[in-house]
Structure formats: structure tokens, C-alpha cells
Amino acid sequence: DKNIKILAIESSCDETAAAVVENGRSVKSNIISSQIELHKLYGGVVPEIASRKHIEKINYVIREALNEAGETLDSIDAVAVTYGPGLVGALLVGVAEAKAIAFAKNKPLVGVHHIEGHICANYIEHHELEPPFLCLVVSGGHTHLVDVKDYGVYEIIGRTRDDAAGEAFDKVARSIGLGYPGGPKIEALAREGNKEAIKFPRAKVDDAPNDFSFSGLKSSVLNYLNKCEMKGEEVNRADVAASFQEAVVDVLSTHGVEAAKNLGYRKLAIAGGVASNGAFREKIQTRCREAGIAFYHPSPILCTDNAAMIGAAGYYEYMNGARSGWDLNAVPGLKI
Numbered sequence: 001d002k003n004i005k006i007l008a009i010e011s012s013c014d015e016t017a018a019a020v021v022e023n024g025r026s027v028k029s030n031i032i033s034s035q036i037e038l039h040k041l042y043g044g045v046v047p048e049i050a051s052r053k054h055i056e057k058i059n060y061v062i063r064e065a066l067n068e069a070g071e072t073l074d075s076i077d078a079v080a081v082t083y084g085p086g087l088v089g090a091l092l093v094g095v096a097e098a099k100a101i102a103f104a105k106n107k108p109l110v111g112v113h114h115i116e117g118h119i120c121a122n123y124i125e126h127h128e129l130e131p132p133f134l135c136l137v138v139s140g141g142h143t144h145l146v147d148v149k150d151y152g153v154y155e156i157i158g159r160t161r162d163d164a165a166g167e168a169f170d171k172v173a174r175s176i177g178l179g180y181p182g183g184p185k186i187e188a189l190a191r192e193g194n195k196e197a198i199k200f201p202r203a204k205v206d207d208a209p210n211d212f213s214f215s216g217l218k219s220s221v222l223n224y225l226n227k228c229e230m231k232g233e234e235v236n237r238a239d240v241a242a243s244f245q246e247a248v249v250d251v252l253s254t255h256g257v258e259a260a261k262n263l264g265y266r267k268l269a270i271a272g273g274v275a276s277n278g279a280f281r282e283k284i285q286t287r288c289r290e291a292g293i294a295f296y297h298p299s300p301i302l303c304t305d306n307a308a309m310i311g312a313a314g315y316y317e318y319m320n321g322a323r324s325g326w327d328l329n330a331v332p333g334l335k336i
């Protein structure tokens with residue numbers, strides 16, 4: 001039984017990342033070059049700047065990933081790359097690079113879905129975790145409840161009707177002057193606030209218990225801020241952050257655990273940038289314990305964008321026989 005070593009590349013948004021992953025679960029290296037400091041200046045990710053930075057950094061992160069793993073372009077078994085969803089110009093950098101390496105070194109090429117990567121991040125630190133299980137993917141662009149039926153076999157059973165959870169964090173952070181990226185800043189400020197101070201709404205979608213909606217919550221925060229301003233009252237930003245976070249985390253945890261119960265699943269995992277939020281983990285973990293459901297989550301560094309997760313997903317796709325052709329293209333709106 002040969003060990004399969006995958007060189008994985010991720011460039012869908014604002015991190016340029018490369019990793020070497022063995023047999024889908026063992027991370028030999030995980031290099032991430034973050035562009036956050038650059039995009040901060042503009043209050044969000046600027047696609048054109050992201051593409052240019054990826055071009056500057058991609059060879060460097062790949063070299064680092066290979067060096068740290070003690071591998072070369074010749075010793076790896078396959079190249080996996082995120083080809084969607086994401087920013088088209090950003091994705092293209094990784095896809096072109098992966099194709100060039102695979103073509104030049106005559107290695108199999110495996111295109112990976114970014115969300116599948118987030119889900120598979122859970123395999124890296126939980127070697128006992130195997131499908132089927134339910135996964136709540138909560139990132140800047142996605143809020144999906146995914147039924148993981150088998151390796152590489154997914155069904156989305158719930159999704160947000162409007163904003164993604166991370167997007168809500170980012171927008172509310174901006175409205176209280178916290179800047180980008182909002183999630184970690186809200187989490188930090190929330191520690192100094194009272195989560196019971198303001199009662200923000202917990203939205204349900206009629207007749208679709210697995211779906212989410214966060215735009216009402218976001219409006220409710222903006223209305224609260226406007227009301228304070230009109231009345232000339234000073235806003236306690238820490239209370240706003242804590243109460244907002246509590247509302248998001250409450251809805252995510254309730255829906256996630258209810259869906260697992262309804263489907264008869266005994267295993268629930270979380271993934272994506274928002275899964276690095278400590279308050280979220282604590283709450284959903286507690287609810288899972290009460291319901292007798294095993295709970296899984298990746299370390300924070302494997303929750304936000306990285307290439308190790310693409311290596312994990314790429315391995316299972318590779319083992320399923322998935323191979324991409326030289327016509328592999330970036331697909332910004334790729335469906336799972």
C-alpha cells in the first residue's frame with residue numbers, strides 16, 4: 001500500500017496557500033500567505049489586488065510547502081487545486097499553476113471544490129471521523145448544511161436565503177467601526193460585552209427548518225445603532241458585538257443540532273471561517289452533548305482558508321478516480 005502525497009493549492013480569495021498532505025489526513029506542510037493586511041486598507045477584499053498578490057506569492061508558498069515536507073515536484077503523487085467557488089481572477093492563478101506543474105511533471109491533476117475542502121478539514125485532526133455525518137459550513141460566502149453521505153458524495157440540505165454568517169459578521173463589524181475582517185474583531189470585542197444586553201432576532205425560514213437568514217439580524221443591528229444615534233445615546237459597542245454574536249451562534253447551533261436529530265445523525269461537524277469562533281464552538285458543542293451527538297471541529301487555522309483542507313479533499317477525490325483535464329478552468333459560481 002503506497003502512501004499518496006498530494007501537493008494542494010488554494011487561491012480562491014485572499015490567502016495564497018500550498019500544502020503537502022499524505023493519505024488525506026496527515027499534513028506534512030501547510031503554508032499560508034495572507035493578504036489581510038493589504039485588503040484591510042480598503043475595508044474588504046479587492047479582487048484585482050488579490051489576483052496580483054497570488055501571482056507574486058504562489059511560487060513561494062509552493063516551494064515552502066515542498067521544502068517543509070521534504071518533497072519535490074517529482075516525489076509527489078498528484079496536484080490538487082481549488083477551482084471554485086471564489087473570485088475568478090484569484091482562482092485562475094492557482095488553477096494555471098497547478099496545471100503547469102501537473103503537465104510539466106506528468107502528474108494527475110485533481111480540481112477541488114472549495115466547500116468540500118472546508119468539510120474535509122475535519123478529517124485532518126479527527127482520524128476516527130468517517131462519513132456519513134452532517135456538516136455545517138459557515139464561511140464568508142457560504143452557510144450550508146451539508147449531508148456528507150460518503151467520501152466525495154454530498155447533498156446540501158439547508159442554506160442561507162440571503163447573507164452568509166461570516167458576511168453578517170463582516171457587515172456588522174463595519175457598522176460599529178471595527179474594520180475587516182469582522183469575525184475575529186467581533187469575537188474579541190464581544191468578550192468585553194454582555195450578550196444578554198440587546199435582544200436581536202433569531203430568524204426562522206417558514207417551512208424550511210434547515211435554511212438560514214441573516215439579513216434581518218443585520219438590519220436589526222443597524223436599526224438599533226440608528227435609534228441610539230437619534231436619541232443621542234452612546235452605543236456600547238461591546239454589548240452590540242456580544243448580543244449580535246450570540247444571536248448568530250444561537251441560530252447556527254439550534255439549526256445544526258435540530259437537523260442532525262431530524263436526520264437521525266449522531267455526528268455533527270462544523271467548518272469554514274466562522275467555525276473558528278470560540279463562542280460558536282462552545283454553544284454547539286454543549287447542545288451536541290445534550291443531544292448525545294458527537295461533535296467535530298477543525299483547529300482555527302484549518303477553519304479559515306488553507307491548502308491542507310484542499311489536500312484532504314483532493315485525496316478522496318483522487319481515490320474515487322477523479323482526474324481533471326488540461327481544460328480545467330476556474331468556476332467562480334461552482335455548485336457542490
Ligand code: KG4
Pocket residue numbers: 013138139140141142165166167169170181182183184187272273274275276277278303304305
Ligand atoms: O472560510 P473563510 O476563511 O473564507 C471563505 O471561504 O469565505 O471565511 C472567512 C469568514 C469571514 O467572513 C470572517 O469574518 C469569518 O469567516 N470569521 C469569523 C471568525 N474568523 C473568521 N467569524 C466569526 N468569528 C471568528 N473568529
Ligand code: ZN
Pocket residue numbers: 114118139140272273304305
Ligand atoms: Zn473558504
